[in-house]
Amino acid sequence: MTAEKAETTASDAIAGTTEGPAAPGPRALARRRRQASVARFWREFRRHRAGVFGLAALVLFVLVALTAPLTVGSDVESVTDAPGRPLESPSGQFPLGTDQFGRSLLGLLVWGSRVSLLVGLLAAALSVTIGALIGITAGHFRGWYATVMMRITDWFLVMPTxxxxxxxxxxxxxxLGTIVLAIGVTTWPTTARLVRAQTLAVESRPYIERAKALGGGHWHIMSRHVLPSVMPLVLAQTTLIISSAILAEATLAFLGLGDPTVVSWGGLLQDAREAGSVSSGDWWYLVPPGVGIAAVALAFTLCGRAVEAVLNPRLGVSR
Incomplete structure (x- = not known):
């Protein structure tokens, strides 16, 4: 019995040694690769000091916008309950002065950041979605479809946005929906051009030919192989377009084409122009919204350049 037990114990030990721990499944491996990619991206991104500064500024702006109902209250837009006199200069009670209705410009500036950021993000998302869809399909199908899509893209490129x-x-x-639509459908051509060029480069690789030989259809090729390869380019392009979208929203609101029922930074500039702040020298009505627009646009641009440099090290952007 002792010999049999020893033999059984030895066989169990050998079996346990040969079997070892269970190998991770495909989903676990994919999750590990994504985590490693994110860690590598963040490690490279932190080396770009300008990008980190831009990201910190964006986090601050987003926190200010999200906490606006708690910090300034939702009644800051009310004209009837304005706490001050019209066009008061900055003071202890009103650090940035008041507007033509006696409302606190600091509260309006904080509340307006919600609209400007929201419109910029939604317009950029719409623009990148249209550009990526046209770029991928035009690079994949080619032929007459690609010719027609690229001629339409060229027409939008030469027309003033x-x-x-x-x-x-x-x-x-x-x-606000009209502003988002107007910006989104006029700023997609650059993304479409870039994505189409990247799609043509991806589809010339050998693994695409193998996928087609194994029976992969159009949707499989575009969604499983092309889209993941062009996503870094789309991400970098999105961060760059957001700043342009915010500037476009401010321009349209300044021209009086925005929603008059909401407060935005461009709308504040338009109100200041109507109140005659330029000629009367009420600088506190003009400077804060302009500085806010410039700061957010600069922060998104710095982040976009850093992301672009991480995803494409050949750009050689200074750190």
């Missing part, structure tokens, strides 16, 4: 946005904002109703 601001003029097209003004036309759309004038024809449609004055609302």
């Amino acid at each position: 601001l003029v097209l946005a003004i036309v759309l904002a004038t024809v449609l109703s004055r609302s």
